[in-house]
Amino acid sequence: MANLFSPDAIEPTLQKKMLRGLIRIRRFEEKLAQLFKRGQLPGFVHLYIGEEAVAVGVCSALRSEDRITSTHRGHGHLIAKGASLNKMMAELFGRVDGYCRGKGGSMHIVSFDLGIMGTNGIVGGGIPIGTGSAWGDQHLGKDNVTVVFFGDGAANQGVFFESMNLAAIWRLPVIFVCENNGYSEWTATEKLTAGRIADRGMPFGIPGAQVDGNDVEAVYAATCEAIVRARAGKGPSLIEAMTYRWHGHNEGEEAFAGEYRPAEEQEKWRADEPISRYATMLSKLGVLDEAGYQQINEEELALVEASVEFALNSPFPEAEEALRDVFPTPQERTNA
Amino acid sequence: MTKNDGAQRSTYFVKAMQEGLAAAMREDPNVVVIGEDVDRSVIGATRGLLAEFGDTRVRNTPISEQAFVGAAVGGAAVGLRPVVDMMIGSFFYVAMDQLANQAAKLPYMSGGQINLPITYFTATGPSGGGAAQHSENIHPMLMNVAGLKIVMPITPYDAKGLMLSAIRDSNPVVYFQDHVLGGTKGHVPAESYSIPLGFADVKTTGKDVTVVAIGSTVLKALRVAAEFEAKGIGIEVIDPRTLAPLDFDTIAQSVAKTGRLVAVDNARLTCSAASEIVATISTVCFSDLKAPPERVAWANVPVPFSAPLEARVVVQDSDIRDAIEKVLAA
Numbered sequence: 001m002a003n004l005f006s007p008d009a010i011e012p013t014l015q016k017k018m019l020r021g022l023i024r025i026r027r028f029e030e031k032l033a034q035l036f037k038r039g040q041l042p043g044f045v046h047l048y049i050g051e052e053a054v055a056v057g058v059c060s061a062l063r064s065e066d067r068i069t070s071t072h073r074g075h076g077h078l079i080a081k082g083a084s085l086n087k088m089m090a091e092l093f094g095r096v097d098g099y100c101r102g103k104g105g106s107m108h109i110v111s112f113d114l115g116i117m118g119t120n121g122i123v124g125g126g127i128p129i130g131t132g133s134a135w136g137d138q139h140l141g142k143d144n145v146t147v148v149f150f151g152d153g154a155a156n157q158g159v160f161f162e163s164m165n166l167a168a169i170w171r172l173p174v175i176f177v178c179e180n181n182g183y184s185e186w187t188a189t190e191k192l193t194a195g196r197i198a199d200r201g202m203p204f205g206i207p208g209a210q211v212d213g214n215d216v217e218a219v220y221a222a223t224c225e226a227i228v229r230a231r232a233g234k235g236p237s238l239i240e241a242m243t244y245r246w247h248g249h250n251e252g253e254e255a256f257a258g259e260y261r262p263a264e265e266q267e268k269w270r271a272d273e274p275i276s277r278y279a280t281m282l283s284k285l286g287v288l289d290e291a292g293y294q295q296i297n298e299e300e301l302a303l304v305e306a307s308v309e310f311a312l313n314s315p316f317p318e319a320e321e322a323l324r325d326v327f328p329t330p331q332e333r334t335n336a
Numbered sequence: 337m338t339k340n341d342g343a344q345r346s347t348y349f350v351k352a353m354q355e356g357l358a359a360a361m362r363e364d365p366n367v368v369v370i371g372e373d374v375d376r377s378v379i380g381a382t383r384g385l386l387a388e389f390g391d392t393r394v395r396n397t398p399i400s401e402q403a404f405v406g407a408a409v410g411g412a413a414v415g416l417r418p419v420v421d422m423m424i425g426s427f428f429y430v431a432m433d434q435l436a437n438q439a440a441k442l443p444y445m446s447g448g449q450i451n452l453p454i455t456y457f458t459a460t461g462p463s464g465g466g467a468a469q470h471s472e473n474i475h476p477m478l479m480n481v482a483g484l485k486i487v488m489p490i491t492p493y494d495a496k497g498l499m500l501s502a503i504r505d506s507n508p509v510v511y512f513q514d515h516v517l518g519g520t521k522g523h524v525p526a527e528s529y530s531i532p533l534g535f536a537d538v539k540t541t542g543k544d545v546t547v548v549a550i551g552s553t554v555l556k557a558l559r560v561a562a563e564f565e566a567k568g569i570g571i572e573v574i575d576p577r578t579l580a581p582l583d584f585d586t587i588a589q590s591v592a593k594t595g596r597l598v599a600v601d602n603a604r605l606t607c608s609a610a611s612e613i614v615a616t617i618s619t620v621c622f623s624d625l626k627a628p629p630e631r632v633a634w635a636n637v638p639v640p641f642s643a644p645l646e647a648r649v650v651v652q653d654s655d656i657r658d659a660i661e662k663v664l665a666a
Contacts (some may be wrong), residue, residue, distance in 0.1 A: 104447065
């Protein structure tokens, strides 16, 4: 058991897979930034650049049947849980081949078959839903776990505390993963948040761990520990992953937000960048050389470019699509 | 489905709800009941279920409306059929994000990937001294949400049949039990039966005025209708029973015959269900109307505590009588 969570125990195959996951998310998000800047991408877009190690570390520890609830900054979670870039990109463009046939967009992507219960446009909105899916699985005798992703801003929503309490008294197989990226929208989280978020489970008897959110293996290890606990029927865990949001709260915020993050702070976090940090480590371990890295990068870049092409080739939904699915018939649903 | 099946077994409204709920729990093991104190049941609709179904299917929650209204969404998504006892209708306000933004919208936003078979039920409306924070009827604003079905039965018979249909439905249903009807008694067959959502009940037929009334105002409308009947004026009283989807066809057919409409709601006037009914019927039945339709609803103030103040705000028989006379005089 002692070495179960040490980097030595992580197979090179998984290490390469995790690096690929980090790169896939980064290239996808960079592409979105570019498309948004050109005015080609509609809606609100919240990018995950800089935080990739959290999604990849967490989701690499999950089984495909395990579930996640996500946030407004959810693209990374979806990709890490196995979502198709094509269907994501098509949804972001509002096209009929998107995950939700254009009815959801960035903040509402659902892929129920992959255990993706939904990104969410409301800060904290997914927390009780993920608590509920853990309750459902527990009640139905399935040993799935649910990971509830939320941000440091959502940690100040009352429903977070309500949900931790419910999860604790019912010993639900749920893992609360707080991505602390330092900013609650446009205000430094330290100005808005008392104490450490990782400590907020303590009064409920929920173990909390604060981990380096830019260290994908540290996140993976903490998640594995929480999963063991959850599947053993011992109840919920809380993980606070410390990371940093490179881009704004949303793309295009420079029109109104002004400068609110010190340059030194941004430089410090960029120097601690999760991808090159991990690539360097894998290189030192002899898992991957520079050529191997470049190959992964090019393959992922090609997938992202292909997803844009897929999306742009997909038609817009017919207007009548807007009137469907208010009350979907059970034949259509995948959770039947 | 006959309303007089011989035996004339009679029981209380809340007991009828409980029977519908128990029938649903017997036919589907995934039906689970959660809420505050559901083991003993403050209002009565879950009383006795614990003994039959055990404490994993009848489960008390903390007083955390956001958490358990939202947990029902996640639970329903993965295969449960949760029934949530909200206890008091006003408490929905505490959990509006989870109800209106999540439960109501997730099936739509997902492009139809997910069904959420959830029933949220609650006692609701003025109860005599409940005061402002325990007397709300929020069906008008929920009718505006899209993604929620809404029922409000007024007889024990309908209470049982609509409960079973609500729970069997694949979508979120909000089931309102008018507070003052909980202790009323009426005919309820012992066996299980369902009443489909979306169908109004024509309580009395009449040729002169159509009165659509909601919740306990139906009983007031029936009293007033009897007075007019005695004077030879026929009042057709319609109970929509389901407010979303609302059975406009039945109402329109009636107004096509009578040419006169009074819509009564047990809620504040502004944007009430009565307003919606009058607006829709005015459009679809414009050429049939012999008089401008009338709305009867609460004054646009919170429900006050003291008895004479509460009576001043909520709908009285005299308000309905005045409105009927007004449409007859036009």
